[in-house]
């Protein structure tokens with residue numbers, strides 16, 4: 001049998017260098033069930049990252065597996081040239097859930113492609129290639145979506161088909177904004193947006209924003225920020241694209257979509273989704289009101305977007321989510337987990353902040369002087385793995401642990417995971433104690 005070490009060597013020989021892996025000894029996951037996964041050596045892990053939030057409900061959910069195998073046994077054909085029942089079924093459900101009036105849905109195979117489609121629509125509708133994005137954002141890895149990604153670690157080229165204007169409103173630990181109250185922060189971000197707009201010719205196409213930045217480190221924008229932005233955007237006719245790739249489907253507990261935390265902000269003009277809806281199958285998409293969706297005047301197809309197998313998975317997954325009120329579960333169990341982790345943080349100076357909503361929780365790690373410690377995050381990630389817990393990592397400085405388990409997480413599992421994380425954080429506290437800060441230059445996790 002090939003060992004994980006030799007598989008790693010083969011990975012390095014054939015894959016791009018920038019397709020980086022977690023862990024000193026990278027993991028090969030071979031199977032999963034519920035909230036657990038197993039590696040090739042037979043070790044079992046409680047999964048608090050769900051493959052970057054793709055496992056929305058549970059690993060190997062029987063309802064999803066059956067829907068996929070039933071559909072695959074019938075027909076695997078895919079293209080948008082023929083009527084596709086599962087695609088229409090899922091589009092109807094998502095259109096209705098989106099809150100966007102007269103909504104149309106276009107399916108893609110990833111979040112990147114969903115954002116690309118949204119950008120194509122918004123720029124075509126507005127006849128402008130100027131786009132507003134938030135600092136510290138992540139929206140994908142294609143040519144256009146890299147152009148609106150504000151975190152340079154994830155934006156490998158400065159060339160772009162778009163003119164992007166970055167505004168504040170992403171990570172709140174940003175320099176002069178760090179110590180502001182919520183109301184002051186919103187006012188400062190609106191002033192920044194207004195000032196940025198005053199330097200344009202007035203025909204900016206859209207603002208794209210993650211309601212809670214994902215790769216950016218599970219940030220905590222104040223409720224109402226996007227509503228305040230919306231007022232400014234509306235005055236200029238600028239479209240609002242909400243990127244719900246990480247925040248959608250009830251993950252934040254209180255709301256089904258992240259934008260709903262901003263009350264009177266919505267509904268948005270365009271909404272993009274991906275990740276969790278397929279529970280591991282590749283589904284992405286964009287929802288827009290008909291006038292925006294139909295602004296393109298050439299025919300188009302998507303060969304793989306809306307493939308019946310992925311749509312069958314999405315439908316079964318969404319049905320399970322709604323029938324079992326996993327949004328409510330995210331709120332309840334996530335609330336307990338946040339409380340538990342905050343109690344740990346109060347004892348450990350290495351934890352600057354535990355923040356989050358529902359089952360989207362960020363744990364920000366710092367040195368004694370308050371500067372970001374990506375090294376502490378790496379140590380905690382490794383130590384958690386040794387204890388049988390998988391978590392993620394992110395943030396502008398790579399110093400935030402990301403906790404985003406499948407939404408069916410039980411209270412007992414939340415407590416077990418919190419115990420492991422507490423041990424890992426204590427270990428990180430001890431291990432960075434002796435380190436010189438200047439050595440702490442590591443990068444920031446996977447998107």
Ligand code: PMP
Pocket residue numbers: 052109110111112113115138139140141210214215243244245246274275284447
């Ligand atoms: N938008 C957001 C907010 C994301 O977090 C990601 C991926 N992490 C993407 C878009 C891109 O999605 P994908 O990796 O499916 O292309």
